[in-house]
Amino acid sequence: MGKSMASAGVIAAEHAAPRKRFLSKAWRTRLIGAVPPAAAFILFVGLWEIIGRQFDIPVFLLPKPSDILNAAIENWDGLLGALLTTASETVVGFLLSVVIGVGAAIVLASSKLVERSVYPYAIVLQTIPIIAIAPIIVIWFGAGTNAIVFITFLIGFFPMLSNTLIGLNSTDHNMKNLFFLYNATPLQTMWRLRLPAALPYIIAGLKISATLSVIGAIVGEYMAGLGGANGGLGYAITVAATRLKTPYLFACGLSASILGIGFFLLVNQLSKWLLSSWHESELAKEN
Amino acid sequence: MEAMRNGLTGQGRSGEDQAFVRMSNLSKVYPNGTVALNDVNLDISEGEFISFVGPSGCGKSTIFKLITGLSGHTSGELSILGLTPKEARKANNTSFVFQDHTLLPWSTVIDNVMLPLSLRGDSRKESRKEAERVLEMVGLRDYTKALPRMLSGGMKMRVSIARALVSKPKLLLMDEPFAALDEITRQSLQDELLSIWQQDRSMTVLFVTHNVFEAVFLSSRVAVMTPRPGKISNIVPIDVPYPRGEDYRTTARFSELVGAVSKSLNH
Numbered sequence A: 001m002g003k004s005m006a007s008a009g010v011i012a013a014e015h016a017a018p019r020k021r022f023l024s025k026a027w028r029t030r031l032i033g034a035v036p037p038a039a040a041f042i043l044f045v046g047l048w049e050i051i052g053r054q055f056d057i058p059v060f061l062l063p064k065p066s067d068i069l070n071a072a073i074e075n076w077d078g079l080l081g082a083l084l085t086t087a088s089e090t091v092v093g094f095l096l097s098v099v100i101g102v103g104a105a106i107v108l109a110s111s112k113l114v115e116r117s118v119y120p121y122a123i124v125l126q127t128i129p130i131i132a133i134a135p136i137i138v139i140w141f142g143a144g145t146n147a148i149v150f151i152t153f154l155i156g157f158f159p160m161l162s163n164t165l166i167g168l169n170s171t172d173h174n175m176k177n178l179f180f181l182y183n184a185t186p187l188q189t190m191w192r193l194r195l196p197a198a199l200p201y202i203i204a205g206l207k208i209s210a211t212l213s214v215i216g217a218i219v220g221e222y223m224a225g226l227g228g229a230n231g232g233l234g235y236a237i238t239v240a241a242t243r244l245k246t247p248y249l250f251a252c253g254l255s256a257s258i259l260g261i262g263f264f265l266l267v268n269q270l271s272k273w274l275l276s277s278w279h280e281s282e283l284a285k286e287n
Numbered sequence B: 001m002e003a004m005r006n007g008l009t010g011q012g013r014s015g016e017d018q019a020f021v022r023m024s025n026l027s028k029v030y031p032n033g034t035v036a037l038n039d040v041n042l043d044i045s046e047g048e049f050i051s052f053v054g055p056s057g058c059g060k061s062t063i064f065k066l067i068t069g070l071s072g073h074t075s076g077e078l079s080i081l082g083l084t085p086k087e088a089r090k091a092n093n094t095s096f097v098f099q100d101h102t103l104l105p106w107s108t109v110i111d112n113v114m115l116p117l118s119l120r121g122d123s124r125k126e127s128r129k130e131a132e133r134v135l136e137m138v139g140l141r142d143y144t145k146a147l148p149r150m151l152s153g154g155m156k157m158r159v160s161i162a163r164a165l166v167s168k169p170k171l172l173l174m175d176e177p178f179a180a181l182d183e184i185t186r187q188s189l190q191d192e193l194l195s196i197w198q199q200d201r202s203m204t205v206l207f208v209t210h211n212v213f214e215a216v217f218l219s220s221r222v223a224v225m226t227p228r229p230g231k232i233s234n235i236v237p238i239d240v241p242y243p244r245g246e247d248y249r250t251t252a253r254f255s256e257l258v259g260a261v262s263k264s265l266n267h
């Protein structure tokens, strides 16, 4: 992957000028904008490779980019399988945290009494480090996918809950009066006013939870991962570390970052699309 | 002049005990001790267009909060067609326009206008027809699909007015609806509001403003209020018959009445 990114940078640099007739101005600006980071990337990877070769650093301590690439190619099937496993755990855990987080926030926001009695405990729960309770989760769910998805869900859940709750509680006062004056039921006020008005807050929670759920899935795999074909990246990393297969460890780590970035960009795009048709805040940024 | 005045208010005056809105010895003290209204007495008859004028803080919005039941009065009596504010609200024949347009930013113009009808469960088809009718009245028939952010301030206020009219209210409460608009937009909205209202004058309008010209142009009576504690210090009848047109603004009588209201404001 280092290679493909490097070559993309080169293409951008070489062809940006002669191909300008075929590219819209926006794309040209984007390509030109991509040149400096691509150049920095090539420089960094190149230096790393050279230093590794010059100083003969042992591969198990710091593998060269070429070692990492080779390890990735050699173990391609295993790596891809692990990536897909982690990705699906991330998505399922994330979706659970979104649905349950928003749902719980709606329940809490529907009654001041419920909110005041339950929310303090939600905050306390949030401060408990997941690592500390992971063994209990393993005891409850047994090692494997269920426990991992639950850990992922738990990590993504609180940002969804608290963001949605803040959003639901910050509805414009005049709007609330309007609904009251037109005899709206609490349910109508929730669905037609408070929830849509909370959308920007929910979206902010979505972005936080998206990032956290990748971390959650990998941590879950550390703690509760089963070996074999369905091990996931977290499990592959622990195995590679104990066997000192450092290049493969790096390859797994890089794959995890790519998964994280990819998932975040996906959610980010989804958020933009959701917001653009609904809210002024997003539009104001664009023009 | 006297004949005109009788013609204007005769209908309501004949049934003095049938006041549309009745306030007697109405007082409101907020929990923090602010006396927002003190001993307000006012009968408003059906079909009247009455304005409340006064400096900010004199309790104009508080009167509306009491009428709508957003807030309860602390003493005295308040009835709307013999009903308590809460009962009157449940009867669904009151509408509101605030200074802030309070349109849902994620809903189209027509969906915003249909809101009061859809909240009470009217059929979508019927509501849409009504919404189109009132949007026609405010000159926005071509903007049904637009989102509020695409509209100017004046257009947003027109949508807000259309939303208030869509339920064919008997009572319309307007709290400084045009205060945020420029003078030209403001005048054209006054013209439109007046022409809509004077078509059949079936609506009783309570209109809060701190603009004396606006009050004299629109109303059949102007209630002048003074602060600390808030009370009605004077009621100026505007004895110019409806229908009134734009040219009314340039008449000598208009200036005279503006002068009279301003004078009682400064007392």
Ligand SMILES: Nc1ncnc2c1ncn2[C@@H]1O[C@H](COP(=O)(O)OP(=O)(O)O)[C@@H](O)[C@H]1O
Pocket (backbone or CB within 6 Å): B030, B031, B032, B034, B035, B036, B054, B055, B056, B057, B058, B059, B060, B061, B062, B063, B230
């Ligand atoms: N919720 C409230 N709590 C306490 N005081 C209030 C509240 N609302 C209004 N007031 C006070 O009551 C007085 C009248 O307010 P308001 O009716 O809004 O005046 P106006 O609409 O004429 O500007 C003001 O002194 C204001 O500060």
Ligand SMILES: [Mg+2]
Pocket (backbone or CB within 6 Å): B060, B061, B062, B175
């Ligand atoms: Mg006010």
